[in-house]
Amino acid sequence: MQRKKRDKLRIVTISSLILALIVSCFARSNKAVHEDFLNCMSTKASFLNRTSVQLQKYVHSQNSSDYKILLRYGEKNPRWINTSSASPLVVITPNDEFQIQHTILCSQNFDLQVRIKSGGHDYEGLSYRCQTPFVLIDLYKMKRIKIDLKRETAWIQTGVTLGQLYYEIANKSNVHAFPGGLYPSVGSGGLISGGGFGTLVRKYGLAADNVIDARVMDVNGRILDRKTMGEDFFWAIRGGGGSSFGVILEWKIKLVRVPESVTAFTVWRKHSPKSIKLVQRWQKRVNKFPEDLFMRIYFQNPEPIIPGGKRIIQVSFQGLYLGTADKLIEWLHHNFPEFELNLEDCSKGRVVKKGCKQRPCILKECFEFPWIKSALFFAGRDPTKEPLEYLVKPNLPATNNFMKAKSDFVTTPIPAEAWTIVKKLFLEEDRPLILLDAWGGKMNRISESEIPFPHRKGNLYKIEYMVFWNRNDEEESKKHIEWMRRIYSEMEPFVSKSPRASYLNYRDIDLGMNSQDYDYYISSSSWGEKYFKDNFHRLALVKAKVDPHNFFRFEQSIPPLHQEL
The missing domain is CATH 3.30.43.10 (Uridine Diphospho-n-acetylenolpyruvylglucosamine Reductase, domain 2)
Structure with a gap:
């Protein structure tokens, strides 16, 4: 023994x-x-x-x-x-x-x-x-911007953030913009290479749809532009994830025209049968909205002011109209009179408040202002008080703002009972958020294969699911991530199918990761076809040409597909 x-x-x-x-x-x-x-x-x-x-x-x-x-x-x-x-x-x-x-x-x-x-x-x-x-x-130091208003173009290095880009455009013109994302601190390199959408998506398409040239460093250290890289390479980096193919150094983008005055608004409602009727009407009509109007819905569960008080699920309608308030109000009165927005609210930039049982609640807000102010508005800032310099201010992330996200595309209106499921699950979480972003407009007129981003005609809107928490120990994180997986599973019957589509810029490793255990391309298809549909195959062929030994690789990088020609 x-x-x-x-x-x-x-x-x-x-x-x-x-x-x-x-x-x-x-x-x-x-x-x-x-x-x-x-x-x-x-x-x-x-x-x-x-x-x-x-x-x-x-x-x-x-x-x-x-x-x-x-x-x-x-x-x-x-x-x-x-x-x-x-x-x-x-x-x-x-x-x-x-x-x-x-x-x-x-x-x-x-x-x-x-x-x-x-x-x-x-x-x-x-x-x-x-x-x-x-x-x-x-790349944060690589932030040179060269704007050519005569040609309505700009060269931007990929360390430039959206806030910096919007700020520089506004310094030169009050009738030009770029259809990028909604948050100022997002980098242009990643956003554009993954597609990139914002409030101008229905009018002008994605950020990647408005790229006309690029400079890229390939695996051999060569600097290539559109002419020297070839059209396949150029196609792949606009929506296919540029870091799978090389280092994007600069984008040449096309600036777009906006009116001198635009109008932004938010209308808040409690989750109730009345507010869900508005959601259902929005779903049925969203694909026919004027292209000048972007309107989204978000569900959120703000914490009550009174500790231990009843939680209120909010259903909010938020939009940007490329025009003056009078035209927006006229359209809303015909389509969403329940919003109760009027011209005086918008022309004075008013925030209308009323008392709620547990907390003061804002019912509506509306502002008419230059387009650059909408960048502050959609960043959650007060456009009447916040200086434009906020857009270029470096922001450190909150160290207690941990999160998990997923995404979906919706091709047919979701039935009302689905939002009851959402309400039930929201009451189990402290800080959940769901965003429904309107599609349609120009997105319906661009081919699925024009660039790698394929989610075009037939999609009514995109869903983003998010959950946030304050403590990052293993058990706490696991609890919230499992909640996210539950709500994603519950929504499966109501969203796109074959494949169930996802947005590349909302990366989600739950969809799958690259594996070396068997055929690399086949294993990557589990996630690749959700982001890119049939374009995934072409991306893998491009990868084999420009990075045949797969130097630029990570858990969801495009795999090289070598085949006889």
Whole structure:
């Protein structure tokens, strides 16, 4: 008996020593790779007469003073802060394209993966975390904007945020805009390469629909424009996820025309049979709304003012009309008279409030203003008080604002009983949110294969599901993520099918991840066809041409599909 115990102890001890040796070797290996990588970057920088001091301005190792600051600023969903998967060996913050080129070539020399971040709003953090040693390229310094009003175009580097872009356009013109996203701190690199939609989607389509050229660095460090990369490559990066194919350096975008005055509004209602009737009417008519009108609905469950008080599920209608308030009010009186919006509300920028049983509640608000003010409005700011400089102000993420999201597309109106299910599930959560974003308009006139983004004609609207929580321990996170999966499952009968479609810019690893266990392309189809439908096959063929050895890879990167021609 004693001998068996000694043998067992010996086995455990040997196993522990082996494990310790492996860990030690791995640590030494990481350290050696880190040093070799830095030496490589230093050598390449020396060819450009860059000193080590200059190198330290854009190469940030884990022991540098600004390493943690850069990571925190970059992770807008802080679920992965302080995890090993979000701890790159080095953070690169390039000022110029040569620094990006050196990073790509040195990373390949030492078999390091790269992650490319422009704004950090990646819902699953795939642009700034990795399970193996990696280098993070943070493009936030690459923010040059060149606007040509005569040609109504602009070149923007991909570190430019939407707020910076909108602000610069407004400084030059009050009748031009760009159909990008709704939140100022989102980076243009990721948003456009995934499609990108906002309040102008029904009038002008996606952000990616309004790209007319680009500059990209490929796996070999070459800088290509539309002519030199070819139309297949150019097609793939506009809605197919640019970081699967290279590093997008700049977009050439087409500016669009907007009136000098536009009108934005929000109308709040409690979840009730009356408000659900409005939701049903919105669903049935949304595809026939004027193209100048974007209107969305959101369900939310705000916490009661009185602790332990009854929760009220809100159903809110929010919109932007590309025109003056009088025309909007006329249309609303014919289609949604229950909103009770009038011209005086809008012309004076009024917020109408009334007392509720538990809390003061806002019933409606309406503003007529220049288009640039709508960027503040949809960012949740008061457009009458907040200065436009808010759009360009760096914003650190809230460290207690953890979240999980999913998405759907809807092709036929959802029955009223589905919203009863939503209400029941909302009452189980503290901070849930569902957004219904109107589609139609120009989106109906663009082919599914025009760019990789395929969710066009036949879709009434897009759904975004979100849930937020304050504490990021394992059990707390698991509870909220499981809730999200439940509501997603409950909604399955009511949304698009074959495949059940999702929006790439709302990445969701529950849909599937790349696997090396069997055919790479087949395993990736589980998630790829949900984002891209039939375009996924073409994307994989493009990937095989431009990155045949799959250097630019991550959990949901486009796989290379090699085939005989």
